[in-house]
Amino acid sequence: TxxxxxxxxxxxxxxxxxxxxxxxxxxxxxxxxxxxxxxxxxxxxxxxxxxxxxxxxxxxxxxxxxxxxxxxxxxxxxxxxxxxxxxxxxxxxxxxxxxxxxxxxxxxxxxxxYEDGTVGRLMTTDVMAVRPDVTVAVVLRWLRRHETLPPHTDALMVTSSEGGFMGKVAMNTLLLSSPERMISEVMSGDTEVVMAQASEQEVTALFNRRDLISVAVVDEQHHLIGRITLDDIVDAIRSDAEEKVMKSAGLDQEEDLFSPVIPSAKRRGVWLGINLITVFAAAWVIGQFEEALGQIVALAVLMPVVASMGGIAGSQTLTLAIRGLALNQIASSNTRWLLMKELAVGVLNGTVWAAVVAVVAWFWFNDIGLSAVIAAALIFNLLAAAVSGILVPLTLKKLGIDPALSGAVILTTVTDIIGFLSFLGLATLFLL
Amino acid sequence: TxxxxxxxxxxxxxxxxxxxxxxxxxxxxxxxxxxxxxxxxxxxxxxxxxxxxxxxxxxxxxxxxxxxxxxxxxxxxxxxxxxxxxxxxxxxxxxxxxxxxxxxxxxxxxxxxYEDGTVGRLMTTDVMAVRPDVTVAVVLRWLRRHETLPPHTDALMVTSSEGGFMGKVAMNTLLLSSPERMISEVMSGDTEVVMAQASEQEVTALFNRRDLISVAVVDEQHHLIGRITLDDIVDAIRSDAEEKVMKSAGLDQEEDLFSPVIPSAKRRGVWLGINLITVFAAAWVIGQFEEALGQIVALAVLMPVVASMGGIAGSQTLTLAIRGLALNQIASSNTRWLLMKELAVGVLNGTVWAAVVAVVAWFWFNDIGLSAVIAAALIFNLLAAAVSGILVPLTLKKLGIDPALSGAVILTTVTDIIGFLSFLGLATLFLL
The missing domain is CATH 1.25.60.10 (MgtE N-terminal domain-like)
Structure with a gap:
């Protein structure tokens, strides 16, 4: 059985x-x-x-x-x-x-x-082309000799006898045109093409903006060499979204749920190692305030609050900025405006939550000085978070580093360090 | 001018x-x-x-x-x-x-x-239908009477005289078929349909699995009421990916880069408030060890290391698990296997990085007991991270909560608390 x-x-x-x-x-x-x-x-x-x-x-x-x-x-x-x-x-x-x-x-x-990540890699070479100087009737007869057409054929390409791309004629246009007309009359010559060397991102943006189903791919001599169809683009979009999520956790996009333990541990270990460096940097900052920590234990208890709130506020600004950069919505002309807006949001939220934290701290430790210090540090850290939420991704982009990959690690390192520094520093100045 | x-x-x-x-x-x-x-x-x-x-x-x-x-x-x-x-x-x-x-x-x-997020909302009602009992020639003649066809028409729907959906005939099939054949002979009856009440997710999954360009939408009586085309799906996929990224930072997907300060601050403030509760919970745990912190200042310096490493390792497991759940790859049959694998990765990485941290701590504070305690706490926290990286999203999914939205907050709360608890707890037991 x-x-x-x-x-x-x-x-x-x-x-x-x-x-x-x-x-x-x-x-x-x-x-x-x-x-x-x-x-x-x-x-x-x-x-x-x-x-x-x-x-x-x-x-x-x-x-x-x-x-x-x-x-x-x-x-x-x-x-x-x-x-x-x-x-x-x-x-x-x-x-x-x-x-x-x-x-x-x-x-x-x-x-x-063609290199990985280019249109040449993504394209289908299975493409049907006709000459401009034949009639629709001839093309229709030629089509009827086929059993099937390549999948997702929404248009025939029109090429010169040397293979130069001239335009395309939609299948639906063939259906609507009278048979005696010439292809050159019914074709649309004013049509988008992409170069085989163009990047996947460029062609995805093109499909997105123009509501296309397929587009011709040409080489440097403007010769037709293939086509890209919307279903290839869907795969590219999906895989791009998945990549972003996986990479932001330091994972390989292709990671298998059931991959063997040792290679998994190795790949993930790298990210843990990078994080260890950043967290030791934060620990070093804390270490500079041993005297304050030795005298006021409440500082150790409350310091994660300041760091964590900065990290959350900063990652909100960062997420917005990364989306804005991806959509090309952020340029030097509006950076200043954006920075002012984020600072204003930081002042508002900083004030509200600083008040809440100060009250809780007062009930807990009954020390008005401590409440004042943590409130000030929290506001200061939220302002630092707003500034770094904008400047970190802008700087990374200028350096050619994808902010979606490493932006969050750098940002939380900044907000951790500034959070510890401002809270413990103010405490040293005013409470010792 | x-x-x-x-x-x-x-x-x-x-x-x-x-x-x-x-x-x-x-x-x-x-x-x-x-x-x-x-x-x-x-x-x-x-x-x-x-x-x-x-x-x-x-x-x-x-x-x-x-x-x-x-x-x-x-x-x-x-x-x-x-x-x-x-x-x-x-x-x-x-x-x-x-x-x-x-x-x-x-x-x-x-x-x-139809409700928001259903196929009925996404569909185009602009759809062309023909009867099964006419010839291809009749349909071709009827088509030629049109100036244009609705955008992205890759097929004509075939309906009964009562409007019941019977199948569809691809435009390319019309081009390849001999004109005297009946529509009923050339149509494909074995074709996918979706109900107008179905969710956007269902229809997206269908397009993904079957490589479709368009699909008919029917009501409860199986009457044709519209169609969904791949370009609608592309919008849905893109907006879904954007939503996930924005929501995981507690932002509204539709947030405008230049939205006014006060509504922005209000929306983001909610997420800061939720985070404040979790970080106060962690602070409360730290507060239970005031004695140890008062005696050994190095504990305050090093405790963020244990918590942060757990958070990073846990979010790696969480990210993998969330993708696995989204793809329906995790079920009760393989959860145990997955848990064992993640624990094994945790043991390996825990041991390696615990050794590194122990050595750094020894050079810094010259206290072998402290090094042993932080190494043990780190290993323990990475194991806890592996378990919660799997169990938190599984539990959230069972409760009907999207793990992509709140998984990370819950997970880092767990790894923070377990990190502080194990490090400060072991220190209290062995170092005081």
Whole structure:
């Protein structure tokens, strides 16, 4: 009955879309993942591999023999295959390249010649083109000779006899035009193109602003070499959002929920190490006030309050500023205005919460001087938080560092240090 | 020359896509924003309004008079208009509703009858349908009578004479099929539909898994009432990603970079207040160890190290777990495995960084007992971080609370408290 079970399971698996099978594989610890993979028919393996995150995919490819790998590669689209190949060791890459027929191999090498993160990598090379000097009727007859069209074909590209891009004609335009008209009359020549060297971010922004379904990709000679469709962009947007969240916690975007312990610990350890440096810096600041701490224990009890409130207020400003930078809404012309606004918000919230903290501290320690000192330190730290919430991301961007990655670590280091410094410093001045 | 300038600016503005003008408006402080809006021709106002974030849009609508508002509404798509109307005060809504022609008003009321965040709100009601019992030639002739088709029409819907949804026929299929065939022969009946009551998340997941461009929307009687296209989904994905980032900092997703100080301060103040409660809880824990802190000042200096390292390690586990939950990759069957893995990562990283911290503490304070205590507390806190990184989001999800919103606050409260408790507790036991 083991066998019977597995054949039922096999049948069920084939009913599921590839994306779901990939997700199922990623939900399983290594041994179960391996067992499930064994049940998947070879002709489905290629598509499922393209849906997996890098690390999970590597764990599966590791278990595949050469023949299986070649068969899977055979059923993959060229752009997906390029994506997978990049993660494989050299000998497996060569093995797969040799197994491809000439046409696919040439197209793959073309795609691989563009850098990761560029349009050339993202594009589909499977694109239909027509000449401008034929009639709609001719094109319609030519189309009818096809069994199917490449997926997501919403337009035919129009090219010169040398392959130069001239414009495109929407499939719906072909449907609405009278058959005797020329392609050159019905095509739209005033259409967006992207260069294969352009970045994923540029093309994503273009799709976002112009409400496009597909766009032609050209090389430096303005020759048509492929197209980008909205579904590629959706993948790019999704993966970009995921990357931001994962990287801000010092994780690799491709991290597998069930990755082995030692590589996981290593990758995460780096981030812990960076944090250790920043927290020792804060500890060093505290260490400068040993005398005050030795005399007034309440300072040790209350000091996290000042640091933490600054961290929260600062990260609110930081989050707004990072979004503003990503949308190109912050420039030198409005930075001053923004800084003033954030300082005003800091004064308001600083005053309100400083009052609350002062009252609580007074009930707790019955020391009016201590209440005054913590209130002043809190207001001061919220103002510092407002300034660094704006200036930290602006500076990082100028240095070419992604503020979404390291902004929060730097900001909380600043608010921790200023929080401890102002609270313990004021206490030393006025309470000792 | 003032006038000349503004006419040049006006011409330039009309060249920009609506999305860019909206972004430009959002990059400006209130007075400049108001001045720029004055320059925009009324017929462009509707589309630009739909691209603005809620708060920025409200700030602009506030300045518009009735006539302007009605004119702008007139040029908007029904689904966009529904989106805008929801944010307006009752009297402006009524004014706009009364100004619409009967057909648009009925379609708008239909859309508004569905709840925010459902497919009914997201859908376009502008959809073309044909009967199954006509030939492709008839449909082609009917299509040619149109000047244009609704944007992003990749398929015609097929409905019964009662409006029941039967399937759809791709525009490309019409192009490839011989004209004498019946629609019923070339249509695909086995096609996805979504209910108007379904949530945005459900339909986004469907598009993601099936690589769709558009899908039919039906009501409870399986009657066709609209369609959702991939570009609506892209907006939903983008806005969802933005929402997560903003909410995790206690910000409103629609927050305007240049919103007035007082409402901004109020909204952000709530999050500061919540944080104040958690940090006072941690302070209370520290307060229980006044004796130890009074005797050994080094404890106050080093205690942030233990708490902070736990917070970082915990947020790594939390981030992974939140992604796993969002992708439905975590279930009761693998929680135990995951917990064991995270504990093992915690043991490894805990040991490594505890050794580093112990050595630094020894050089600093020359007290072997203190080094032993901080190392033990650090390992203990990283294990607690691993457990809470898994259990906090699982518990929040069971309670129906979005772990992406409040997970981090709860987690760092746990790691702060356990960090202070274990370090100061062990110190009290062994060092006093």
């Amino acid at each position: 083991e066998d019977k079970h597995s054949s039922v399971l096999k049948a069920a698996l084939m009913e599921l879309p590839a994306a779901d099978v990939a997700n199922l594989l990623e939900s399983m610890p290594p041994e179960q993942r391996h067992d499930l993979w064994e049940l998947i028919p070879p002709e489905h393996e290629g598509e499922i591999l393209t849906w997996l995150h890098d690390e999970a995919r590597a764990s599966i490819i590791n278990d595949m023999d050469e023949k299986e790998l070649v068969a899977a590669a055979d059923s993959m689209e060229v752009s997906d295959l390029a994506f997978v190949l990049e993660e494989l060791p050299r000998d497996q890459t060569d093995l797969i390249l040799e197994s491809l027929d000439m046409d696919r191999r040439l197209r793959l090498e073309k795609v691989l010649s | 003032e006038d000349k300038h503004s006419s040049v600016l006006k011409a330039a503005l009309m060249e920009l896509p609506a999305a860019d003008v909206a972004n430009l408006l959002e990059s400006m402080p209130p007075e400049q924003r108001h001045d720029l809006w004055e320059l925009i021709p009324p017929e462009h106002e509707g589309e630009i309004l739909t691209w603005l974030h809620d708060e920025a849009r409200a700030s602009i609508i506030n300045d518009m008079d009735e006539k302007e508002l009605v004119a702008a509404a007139d040029s908007m798509e029904v689904s966009d208009l529904a989106f805008v109307l929801e944010e307006l005060p009752r009297d402006q809504t009524d004014l706009i509703l009364e100004s619409l022609d009967m057909d648009r008003r009925l379609r708008l009321e239909k859309v508004l009858s």
